[in-house]
Amino acid sequence: MPKISHKGVQMPESPIRKLVPFAETAKKKGNKVYHLNIGQPDIKTPxxxxxxxxxxxxxxxxxxxxxxxxxxxxxxxxxxxxxxxxxxxxxxxxxxxxxxxxxxxxxxxxxxxxxxxxxxxxxxxxxxxxxxxxxxxxxxxxxxxxxxxxxxxxxxxxxxxxxxxxxxxxxxxxxxxxxxxxxxxxxxxxxxxxxxxxxxxxxxxxxxxxxxxxxxxxxxxxxxxxxxxxxxxxxxxxxxxxxxxxxxxxxxxxxxxxxxxxxxxxxxxxxxxxxxxxxxLDTPQSYFDDVISEYKDRRDTLVNALNAIDGVQVAMPKGAFYCIAKLPVANAEDFAKWLLESYDLNGETVMVAPAAGFYSTPGVGLNEVRLAYVLNKEDLIKSAEIIKEALKVYNK
The missing domain is CATH 3.40.640.10 (Type I PLP-dependent aspartate aminotransferase-like (Major domain))
Structure with missing residues (x-):
């Protein structure tokens, strides 16, 4: 059988997208999945x-x-x-x-x-x-x-x-x-x-x-x-x-x-x-003013909710629409898979991006996740609540 290139073998999987099959399985079970894993804004295109x-x-x-x-x-x-x-x-x-x-x-x-x-x-x-x-x-x-x-x-x-x-x-x-x-x-x-x-x-x-x-x-x-x-x-x-x-x-x-x-x-x-x-490029400045105000509110909502969870540490972002959260777990990727495979809170769960894939140094970021605050504030509050309750169950 012909061999795949060494470069192809070395090409890393996307830490953002590789958990998609687990999310699809969760949805097939009837669970709603809040996607904090990817920077896909819900803001309307101009x-x-x-x-x-x-x-x-x-x-x-x-x-x-x-x-x-x-x-x-x-x-x-x-x-x-x-x-x-x-x-x-x-x-x-x-x-x-x-x-x-x-x-x-x-x-x-x-x-x-x-x-x-x-x-x-x-x-x-x-x-x-x-x-x-x-x-x-x-x-x-x-x-x-x-x-x-x-x-x-x-x-x-x-x-x-x-x-x-x-x-x-x-x-x-x-x-x-x-x-x-x-x-x-x-x-x-x-x-x-x-x-x-x-x-x-x-x-x-x-x-x-x-x-x-x-x-x-x-x-x-x-x-x-x-x-x-x-x-x-x-x-x-x-x-x-x-x-x-x-x-x-x-x-x-x-x-x-x-x-x-x-x-x-x-x-x-x-x-x-x-x-x-x-x-x-003809989009008026008011569009950006509204968007930035909305993202700031979303940032504050998510970061404050996460920082209120025991054992969770979040650095306050100054820009973009992502944050890194350090979780009280040994392996955030295992936790992310478990969230989708084995956990729901009233039929709802959360998809996050394990942060180890955002490092090239082996063994770094294993207990961190990246979260994108691209959902409305109500959904962000629900997502943080799910993470809070999930950590209690997971760590038992």
């Missing part, structure tokens, strides 16, 4: 985006330019400029989701066996993208005790080797909700400049900032114009996860020319999704 697709006068569904619609890139650049980012149309390549943008970034900057330093816990698919590109992830551990703040720069510097090509951050963070300050970004920028590294920033949650915190982009740090790569997406901003439209952004012309070759190899991003994404 009507202007949906209407643009409905009203599109298309007789032939053609390829677009490999870099994406010229009109979309120009409009997107104007959107960034309004936010104070010095980004022009030529600095942008439209991609099939932020995922493809990250794949292009790694493929354009790293070779087989090269290394990328990432503060963990981090978005689980970074492991997959790295495996796909033959790149080794070198983690720097941050902890719930510091609310997952940036580890000391000395911890980064001691890991740099001749094979280190980049540092990757998610700001604000998935799965932690941590927002890096301007000073923290500048520390990373100085390190990248000193060692001639790329600084890749996944900024897809940039709008979701709470409690007066302001997002500071790597694109604002002029000292590393040639080092900085920004990743973005419409998925969370406009509640358009299914559109699969993102972008890679950089002032480095050689980098962008290289990324363009990857873009040409996959031909073009999807046409209808670009139409929707371009139209979505």
């Amino acid at each position: 009507e202007v985006a949906l209407n643009a697709v409905k009203n599109a006068d298309i007789t032939v569904l053609e390829y677009s330019h490999s870099a994406g619609f010229d009109s979309y890139r120009e409009k997107l650049a104007a959107y960034y400029q309004k936010q104070g980012l010095p980004i022009n149309k030529e600095d942008i390549i439209i991609t099939t989701g932020g995922s493809e943008a990250l794949i292009f970034a790694m493929g354009s900057t790293m070779d087989e066996g090269d290394e990328i330093i990432i503060p963990e816990p981090f978005y689980a698919n970074y492991n997959g993208f790295s495996t796909q590109n033959g790149v080794k992830v070198v983690p720097v551990i941050s902890g719930i005790e510091t609310a997952f703040a940036l580890p000391p720069i000395a911890d980064f510097e001691k890991l740099i080797t001749p094979k280190t090509k980049a540092i990757l951050i998610c700001n604000p963070g998935n799965p932690t909700g941590y927002m890096y300050s301007k000073e923290e970004i500048q520390q990373l920028a100085a390190l990248a400049k000193k060692h001639d590294l790329f600084l890749i920033a996944d900024e897809v949650y940039r709008e979701f900032a709470y409690d007066g915190y302001k997002h500071f982009s790597v694109m604002n740090e002029e000292s590393i114009a040639e080092n900085a790569i920004m990743i973005d997406s419409v998925s969370k901003r406009f509640s358009m996860c299914g559109a699969r439209i993102g972008c890679i952004v950089s002032k480095n012309k050689e980098l962008m020319a290289t990324a363009m070759k990857f873009a040409q190899a996959r031909l073009s991003p999807p046409t209808y999704a670009q139409i929707a994404s371009e139209a979505a």
